[in-house]
Structure formats: C-alpha cells, structure tokens
Amino acid sequence: MTDPNERVDLDVLFNAAHDRSVAPDEALLQRIALDAEREHTKAPQYETVLFRWLRALRVIGGWPAAGGLITAMATGFLVGFSDPTLITPDIEADATIRILDFLPGDEMFFEEGQG
Structure with a gap:
C-alpha cells in the first residue's frame, strides 16, 4: 500500500471491519447500570x-367542572x-331605597380635604 496509484477495494476492507464484533464484557455493563441507577436517584x-x-x-373534575x-x-x-341602579325593583312610590357601598369606587381617591 505504499504505492499511491494502487487501487484498493474498499468493500473488502469494510467487510473485514464489519465482521469483527467488539462487545463489552458483562462486568462493564453491570458497572454502567449501577452508576446510572445511582445518578438517577x-x-x-x-x-x-x-x-x-x-x-x-x-x-x-376535569374540563366540565372547570x-x-x-x-x-x-x-x-x-x-x-x-x-345596582340598572335593576329597578317594583316598589311603592313612597318607599326609600338605601344603597350601601361596601366597596367604594375610585372616586374616593379623588376627594380632597375629607377627613
């Protein structure tokens, strides 16, 4: 193979390399499995x-409950x-309606000079 003009059949070399099987031994596989299990935990x-x-x-309860x-x-x-003024109850003309404002609106922030 020292001559650069010599033609080499690559299929022969690939088949020779393919026929070799290098498998790891059982001890190495057990060490890899133990190491992987230890890292996983x-x-x-x-x-x-x-x-x-x-x-x-x-x-x-799923989508219907949501x-x-x-x-x-x-x-x-x-x-x-x-x-609440959108809903007008059917009451007598002389009755009074009191609206209690438990959650005041934003107008409370614009009042000046109050308390």
Missing part, C-alpha cells in the same frame, strides 16, 4: 408548569361589579 424530579395545571384540572367554575366566577364578577 440523585437527580431531582422536576414538574413542568403544564403538568401541574393538568393535575389540578384532574383534581377538580367550565362550571369559570361560569360561576364570571357570574360573580358580573353581579359584584354591576351597577
């Missing part, structure tokens, strides 16, 4: 955010933040 187990949401969804909770929440916001 040390590794922290991380949960993704998506997995946490899906687990919470499963705990409350839909019911969202509907109830939207209804609560609608009732809580709606203007």
Whole structure:
C-alpha cells in the first residue's frame, strides 16, 4: 500500500471491519447500570408548569367542572361589579331605597380635604 496509484477495494476492507464484533464484557455493563441507577436517584424530579395545571384540572373534575367554575366566577364578577341602579325593583312610590357601598369606587381617591 505504499504505492499511491494502487487501487484498493474498499468493500473488502469494510467487510473485514464489519465482521469483527467488539462487545463489552458483562462486568462493564453491570458497572454502567449501577452508576446510572445511582445518578438517577440523585437527580431531582422536576414538574413542568403544564403538568401541574393538568393535575389540578384532574383534581377538580376535569374540563366540565372547570367550565362550571369559570361560569360561576364570571357570574360573580358580573353581579359584584354591576351597577345596582340598572335593576329597578317594583316598589311603592313612597318607599326609600338605601344603597350601601361596601366597596367604594375610585372616586374616593379623588376627594380632597375629607377627613
């Protein structure tokens, strides 16, 4: 093979290399398995955010229950933040209506000189 013009059949060399089988011994495979198991027990187990949401969804009862909770929440916001003057009760003309403001609006921040 010292002559650069000599043609070498590469298929013969590849077949010769392919026929050799080098397999690791059993002791090496056992050491690798033990080392992998030891490292696996040390590794922290991380949960993704998506997995946490899906687990919470499963705990409350799935998508139908989540839909019911969202509907109830939207209804609560609608009732809580709606203007009570939009609903006019059918009462007598001489009765008085008192509206108690437990959650004052943003006008309390614009008052000056009060208390």
